[in-house]
Every structure is written in structure tokens, then in C-alpha cells.
């Protein structure tokens with residue numbers, strides 16, 4: 409994987425993939441295809457919501473460990489669950505991402521086998537992150553593990569699971585954060601530029617956590633520190649600098665996860681700092697079993713139940729994206745652009761009605777992007793940053 413000059417992490421083709429590898433990549437890559445969970449496979453007692461897909465237990469809560477709750481991105485739900493999975497012996501390792509120790513603005517895949525390592529990798533990493541780079545090696549190692557990552561990462565794992573029996577045997581639990589999209593690294597780089605800091609001077613780049621949401625904090629070798637509030641970073645959606653695939657994401661809500669974990673600020677954003685809360689949505693019978701055991705063990709504290717319509721209120725940008733998606737994809741197809749194959753994700757049934765302002769804005773906006781060349785990668789890659 410290499411970082412492009414635009415600040416996107418992309419696979420660098422060293423040699424033509426052989427032995428069926430390309431067919432496998434095409435079958436599992438969530439940039440090419442995502443097929444949602446089948447409503448008829450919904451676990452006993454679960455519902456199926458047009459917006460949220462398979463839903464079982466839907467509650468708010470937080471990690472029972474105060475240090476996890478403070479240091480993690482929100483309420484420490486993911487770190488609390490991952491720690492419980494390790495400590496209860498359900499899995500031997502956790503595959504997720506962490507700050508690159510040498511270049512902490514960047515993220516890299518990591519495998520944690522102790523609670524301390526899981527905690528060290530807590531927090532949201534808002535730039536590019538490729539947690540699956542070593543996934544095949546994990547399957548070859550033969551040790552059990554749980555995966556924590558973005559919905560697209562979990563979609564790829566589920567697609568591979570249908571083709572490789574080692575996935576179900578070893579990757580026993582899949583946890584997803586609900587995701588508004590991955591920014592280009594240049595979003596982070598622009599902050600350094602604002603302060604005249606070079607990337608090799610940075611010793612800490614924490615995107616959030618140490619509070620909920622906590623500040624984006626940068627520290628340098630010579631003792632300088634810069635902080636931005638969450639709203640300074642993310643209030644203006646047009647400045648998120650999202651990668652293109654995220655703008656047409658058919659599953660930002662972790663439909664294929666065993667448990668999806670999200671922020672739960674009413675109205676969609678924080679009005680200040682709080683003690684740290686998550687909403688949790690179990691999606692499979694395996695997710696139900698892990699979640700109730702974690703609650704029984706005190707690893708997760710539940711405060712109250714939530715409904716699908718409260719989830720809409722916590723995540724208004726996800727509802728907007730779901731209504732827009734059909735029109736964005738249609739503009740791509742109409743322009744003859746390569747379009748991904750997204751199935752069973754209620755993209756048509758949830759779409760804003762034809763003739764509506766939302767439909768027109770999203771169709772026309774995508775047509776403009778295509779005309780400006782913003783929907784494809786530059787072909788020349790000679791200046792790749794290692």
C-alpha cells in the first residue's frame with residue numbers, strides 16, 4: 409500500500425496478480441461490490457429497518473472501565489468489547505489500527521494481544537487506514553481473532569468469508585464503527601501546514617478521545633502543542649475532504665458487523681464535552697451473545713434503549729447519504745463511468761423521490777464531479793510517497 413500525492417492510501421501493483429488473486433480481489437473489494445445481509449437471514453428476534461438494516465439490541469452505554477471510557481473515541485464501546493473478548497478468552501488477538509509510531513499523523517494495521525495494546529490503539533483515526541493489509545497472514549497464522557474496523561472493512565471480510573472457510577473459523581467477531589467517511593491525509597497535513605510544522609516533527613497526532621469527543625491534538629518534538637475542537641474539525645461537512653468511494657458508500661453503518669457502534673449525540677453532533685457514550689446495534693446472533701456477556705461481566709454499562717428513529721437523529725448525515733446514493737450512482741451510470749455493484753442495500757427504496765430537490769442536487773453534483781475528473785484516480789503515480 410502506498411500514500412498517493414493526494415493523500416489516499418492505494419494498492420501499488422508490483423506485478424500482475426496471478427493464481428486467481430485478481431478474481432478474488434474483484435469479488436471481495438468493497439470498492440467494486442457490496443451485497444448487504446439478506447433480510448431472511450435476520451437473527452431470531454431481530455428486526456429489519458429500511459435505513460438501519462438488521463437490528464437486534466439497540467441501546468446506549470459505555471465501557472465499564474473508566475480509563476477506556478476516557479481515552480477512547482466516544483464511550484469506549486469498541487475498546488471495551490475488544491478487551492472483553494480477549495480477557496474472556498473468546499479470541500486470542502484483536503486486529504485493528506493504531507497510530508503509526510514513527511509518523512503518528514498516519515495509521516497502520518496492528519494486532520493486539522493484551523488489553524494494554526487494545527487501549528493504546530483506541531480512538532478514531534480519521535485519515536486513510538488499511539486494517540486488512542495483513543489479513544491473509546492472520547488467516548495463515550491460525551490463531552483466533554476479533555476484527556475492529558470500518559463498515560467497508562467488515563464488508564470485505566464477509567465477502568471473503570463466503571469464499572474462504574478460515575474466516576468464519578478464526579475471525580470470530582466482527583465489530584464496526586459507524587463511519588462518515590475517510591478523509592484524505594491532506595486534511596491532516598493542512599493542519600500541520602497552518603502551523604508551519606513538518607510531518608517528521610510530529611510526536612502525537614490524536615484525532616479525538618481523552619474526553620468525548622475530545623480534541624484533535626498535535627504535539628511536536630520541540631514541545632509545541634496545537635488543539636482543535638471536534639466541531640472545528642468536522643462541523644462543516646463540505647471540508648471533510650472525503651475520498652471518493654466514501655461519497656458513494658452503500659454501507660456506512662456496519663450492516664455486516666456482529667455489532668455496530670456509533671456516536672449518539674442528539675441532532676448529530678456534540679454541543680460540548682461529555683463523559684462518553686456510544687449507541688450499540690447488535691446485528692447477528694453472535695453479536696447478541698457477545699454483547700449480553702459483555703454487559704453481564706460489567707465490561708459494557710447500558711444506560712437505556714434506543715429506537716431506529718433515534719439512531720436517525722444521532723446520524724442525520726447517514727440518512728442524507730442513503731437518500732442521495734441512488735442519484736449519485738445514477739449520474740455515474742448516465743455518464744458511462746465505471747459504477748460499483750451494490751446490492752440488497754435498499755438504495756432504490758430509500759432514495760429521495762424523482763423530481764425532488766435532493767435528487768436533482770445529488771445527480772447534478774455528481775455529474776459536475778465526473779466532468780471535473782474528481783471521481784477517478786490520477787493515472788500517473790510516479791511521485792508516490794513511500
Ligand SMILES: Cc1cc2nc3c(=O)[nH]c(=O)nc-3n(C[C@H](O)[C@H](O)[C@H](O)COP(=O)(O)OP(=O)(O)OC[C@H]3O[C@@H](n4cnc5c(N)ncnc54)[C@H](O)[C@@H]3O)c2cc1C
Nearest residue numbers: 480481482483484485486487505531533537587588670671
Ligand atoms: C473515519 C471515521 C469516520 C467516522 N464517522 C462516524 C460517523 O459518521 N458516525 C459515528 O457515529 N461514528 C463515526 N466514527 C466513529 C466514532 O468516531 C467512534 O469511533 C465510534 O463511535 C466508536 O467509539 P468508541 O469509543 O467505541 O471507539 P474506541 O473504543 O476508541 O475504538 C475505536 C476502534 O476503531 C479502530 N479504528 C479507529 N479508526 C479507524 C479507521 N480509520 N479504520 C479502521 N479502524 C479504525 C481503532 O483501532 C479502535 O479499535 C468514525 C470513525 C472514523 C475512524
